[in-house]
Amino acid sequence: MNFEFSDEQQQLRDTARRYLADHSPSVAVRAVLEGEQPYDTALWKGLGEMGFLGAAIPEEFGGLGLGYLELCVIAEELGRSLAPVPMSSSIYLAAELIKAAGSGPQKTAWLPKLASGEAIGCLATSEGPGRVSEKSIQARVTGDRLSGAKVPVLDGMAADFAIVAARDGDRSLSLFIVDLNGPGVARQAVGTIDPARGQASIAFDNAPAERLGAAGEGFSLLTEALDRAAVLTAFEQVGGSDKALEMARDYALQRIAFGRPIGSFQAIKHMLADMYVAATLARSNAYYGAWALSTGAAELGVAAATARVSATKAFQLCGKNNIQVHGGMGFTWAFDCHLFYRRANLLALTLGGQSEWEDKLVERLRRRNAA
């Protein structure tokens, strides 16, 4: 038994961490947060050149052909550094969906460009407040033309194409690839709680749409894709939790009040201990998810939901307690605490909220136990 990443994977982690420390420092995150660009184009290009984007894309399609465990390692480091790039949209979701459901020509057309970073994909499902369900989706494709509106679309301003969930003529849901620079597409930026990851509102008016995967199977494709993305996102959340905990710990050691480091007060010590406990449980659950993802285990559904719920909880806790440990300074724009607080709360929503995943987890546990 070995429930740890291998030495090679740890080396990959070291490489990624060093690269991101150099190329995604907080000043780069702030540049996107405060600026007009929806993502850091230079960093994105670099991630493509380093092979990080294509880590889990087969070599025949221009990737490195490594596995999901390597992608998990990279995800954790992206989470630590809050990298302001469309990784989750373009790689965890778009590339994964095309790998899973794309036709030969679709794979050939998109995967090499996604692996290099030359093209960016995104996923468009939400049409308003509430859970995305088969009922909630009103966008419709008739005769290869899509009409409807999606909001918010994470990385929708950065992306070249979107994979859109829509009603498929008279059938139920299918997925469609839509060129966002093509006709019938109007998009505009939307303000969110974490502007370091640009989002869009996109209106489709008879936009050309190409089906991805079998007709009527949109929702099951989506569910499986969200599970895989949930594991990868859990690693981003675990990375973010660890970094927020380290920031809080370092500040508690360094900040003096009442003549002693604030980290010597039990209120602070125990708050940090609780953060550590949550982050450790989340890490272990993320490893469980990584194991299921990388081995194609039947437990992936349970493991992904467990990883997701645990990681969301940990990052939200670490994000808010990091501010609390920093006191008033933690609430200033100048300190980096809010970058983590924003990201923790953003990642809690992007694949559907915590209560939605809690529901999924229990439903899946029950099905597993009944089987």
Place this chain on the structure above:
Amino acid sequence: MNFEFSDEQQQLRDTARRYLADHSPSVAVRAVLEGEQPYDTALWKGLGEMGFLGAAIPEEFGGLGLGYLELCVIAEELGRSLAPVPMSSSIYLAAELIKAAGSGPQKTAWLPKLASGEAIGCLATSEGPGRVSEKSIQARVTGDRLSGAKVPVLDGMAADFAIVAARDGDRSLSLFIVDLNGPGVARQAVGTIDPARGQASIAFDNAPAERLGAAGEGFSLLTEALDRAAVLTAFEQVGGSDKALEMARDYALQRIAFGRPIGSFQAIKHMLADMYVAATLARSNAYYGAWALSTGAAELGVAAATARVSATKAFQLCGKNNIQVHGGMGFTWAFDCHLFYRRANLLALTLGGQSEWEDKLVERLRRRNAA
């Protein structure tokens, strides 16, 4: 505006507290907890003589004819002292139901005896695990004869009669008064998490039953009675919370570890502060309930559920943290901590569990806001 008990009511509190300190010390609670008697008969007799039982029973029926506020004050003191007597069953529920729904002869027959303590009543609704609802009740009365089984019945071993919720022939639910010493009644003691308040399992086999209140109105009578009892029980819970907090505080001041009182460690200080916060919110919400109960306000439904949910939470928190502050000693039979822990968890269940009351509270808030 005056949102406090009056001076007279405070004097009543002092009297009750002194009386109970003398007559319901923890050794008396333990005598019931460890013995065969379902309640403390001497204390019960004394409470009758002091007029506490009949505080809110009209003078014409042998009570003192004071109001609900006085009964709230007494309830709080009973809660502080963990009095091992069937007060909630006989007074908050049975006497209240007879006051509200009894015929002239029923009132004359029972209220004076309830006020003096000569007779003890109880309420029998549960027939097994889960919420009591119109559906859950299978006991049935046909031609003035009751058959079915109720379990658990709080104070069912102590009581002379029970008010039983049962299907009424072909109609829906009604309430019935049943002589527990009469024919067709078999009862046995049931072990519970708090043996200081005896409970019973009661089987009825064609037992004579006399309808209380209008036919088919059993569930609405029950709902109203539970609201009134919830406010009074909230005061017991508030009294218990305060006492558990005081015990924990006193121990934290007195117990030395690492050369200093454990109450000087922030972990303990903040645990006690959180208990204080919960107990204070519960007290204020109980006052809100008392105001609604005593003025017959339309808000009683909301106020009772608020008082109940808040008080249950506070007493459970104070009960368990009191043990935690006491460390290993808190877990011994010899220390009194467990008496409070048991009572906190018992009172959380006797009128239906926390989630049931949370449901009621939200439903009522919504109806109030819609109105």
Place this chain on the structure above:
Amino acid sequence: MNFDDTPQEAAFRAEARAWIDANAPHELLADLENAGFGGLNLSGVDPMQAMKAWQKKKFDAGWACLHWPKDYGGRGATPIERVIWGQEEGAYGKLSGTFIIGHGMCGPTLMAWATEEQKRQYLPPMAAGEDIWCQLFSEPAGGSDLAGLRTRAVKDGDDWVINGQKIWTSGAQHCQYGILITRTDPTVPKHKGLTMFFLDMKSPGVEIRPIKQVNGQSGFNEVYFTDVRIPDAQRLGAVGQGWTVSLTTLMNERLTIGSGMPTGFEEMFDFCCRMDTGEGPAVDDKAVRSKLADWACRASGLKYTGMRAISALSRGETPGPENSIGKLVAGATMQDIATFALDLMGQYGAVSDPEMAAAQSRFQAMLLRSPATRVEGGTDEILRNIIAERVLGLPADIRVDKDVPFEKIPTA
């Protein structure tokens, strides 16, 4: 136990209500009622002008600073009258925001420590809203450890020369005056070497820089002092007595901040009744209900704890540190509510564009504002300490810096 006014209270309420009906700026009411966590946004009117105008009107009619003596521009009203006024003033009370620090903290401090002449000079314009005051207490190195402040005051002739930096000063850019605590003797233990002053904020050497907060607003400032001169006549209390003087201010701060903290519950309940989860309104979801019930109890508990405090006030008792509960509970509740509201919205919960977001983006604003609530005017941890020590009588934390000369205390 009742909510009814006594006859005197009813008369006061009627008088206040009549005056407000006749004089309040009714055209602003709708905007004031909708004002949430952002700054005050009044269509077509400068908020500062509107605030000053309403304050002046109240002052002229004897409704300003109700609890202050009449001689200094107040009304000499009872605490319960102040509560009744607040109930009647309602949303118009939001026009008092900029004066709170002055009226609630600086004014009472001057009343306790200034000369009679100074009181007659400075208090009426403060009450009238003509002069706005701030307090200059917190420092970057201080935080919860207020007495660890490092801003130095050195005597030079009849003046004191001030050098140092303050932080978290609300609305400093609008202020005419401030009260300032300084270190005059670093060789004695930290509480003993402090001295309090008041000063003209336009004095040479005072520089104000706004602090941008997480939610993008800049309600607070840093204030830098470079060789600022303050006449010794503007000293409040004796040299070295600054800590005692500051306690006057802070006790009044607690009274001001502690009352009526919003929890966000009403907005959340309303939102859950309207929000459709796809399986009916959110309020029908049992998981939502369980959380709503808990928050309802916290909001209700704070409301009636407030009622009990008012009852104590009207019996002549002083509200104690028990009031620390308000902010402790409200801050955490608001953060929980905001987080869960966003969760209910799913992906859409991230949208904070006011044009687009659900519920006027109030929950997104709450999410970004609530971390500050848990820190400002006493962190959650300090409040729990206050409850533990001053209410429950537990020992103070061990103080390693208590008897050490200030200059020997380690710093970061």
Place this chain on the structure above:
Amino acid sequence: MNFDDTPQEAAFRAEARAWIDANAPHELLADLENAGFGGLNLSGVDPMQAMKAWQKKKFDAGWACLHWPKDYGGRGATPIERVIWGQEEGAYGKLSGTFIIGHGMCGPTLMAWATEEQKRQYLPPMAAGEDIWCQLFSEPAGGSDLAGLRTRAVKDGDDWVINGQKIWTSGAQHCQYGILITRTDPTVPKHKGLTMFFLDMKSPGVEIRPIKQVNGQSGFNEVYFTDVRIPDAQRLGAVGQGWTVSLTTLMNERLTIGSGMPTGFEEMFDFCCRMDTGEGPAVDDKAVRSKLADWACRASGLKYTGMRAISALSRGETPGPENSIGKLVAGATMQDIATFALDLMGQYGAVSDPEMAAAQSRFQAMLLRSPATRVEGGTDEILRNIIAERVLGLPADIRVDKDVPFEKIPTA
């Protein structure tokens, strides 16, 4: 990242499995699998006999105390082999309960500090389950502050004379021997005046009194010492070195207790699938789901944290204080689960009669047992301190008693 055995591990597992299949008391399996929070209840068999018999069988075949050296009755197995053995032994492992303290704590302490002759004399019978050992560390005045112990040992010729009281001694009534920490010098700071011994529990002057716990059981004892004589040859470590010796024991305690704490989640999930709320199974209620999901994550997180610790072990790393997480999370989770299970049952939740209660009254038992879990072997607060200090590197609490002679430290 995989759960597969290496070839060596697979071979070990096969050997263990074959031996267990051939030798385990299969007739007890059903009872062992059902055993919950009560004592071991084996139909028609004395539990102590069953435990001793299984231990002896394992000892004779070389499967006892896997991690001990062969010379002292163990097997010299690797940590990962110990884990594999545990997985294969399964419910039969519950027959080891009474030996845990000896094998996990006393044995390793003797190995580190006793003479070679003593090790050869005492360890094999301990491994064989013939001698049961206990540890006599905690005292009423001590609690979390273990080093505050007051039991005195005074030198008298070649003996030491012991007077005092120990508490929380598991199964003392069944023990032949115990290791005992005493104060030999109250004039020096508290950690410096301690000395460790082992003793025959049948020595004159040793009196054992069971402690009745909240759940009615008496798994723990008080042990009183009145002029008990221990030969100096039974001293472990130097005079005054007792604290250092005790750390050997406590480090091993953490390894033993930390692993595999039950949370109650599996039982709760099963219960919620069966329990009908009147509106279908409880598991369909969204409020129930939300809680179940949280507990599922905690239980799963502990399970896979354990897997990671085993992986670290098999790489030759020492499990650190990170393992404190197990009990901290499991204790609180169990208490929450028990409370909520009773809530779901409504009034009936109070019923704890084993004949009658739902789910074999296991949740009522959990409710009454869980407060102890949060205290024994380190309170929640001590565990958080350990995590904060030893994992995160935060400063220790301020120690007012560190350099003070023990006899000068204030007591209650």
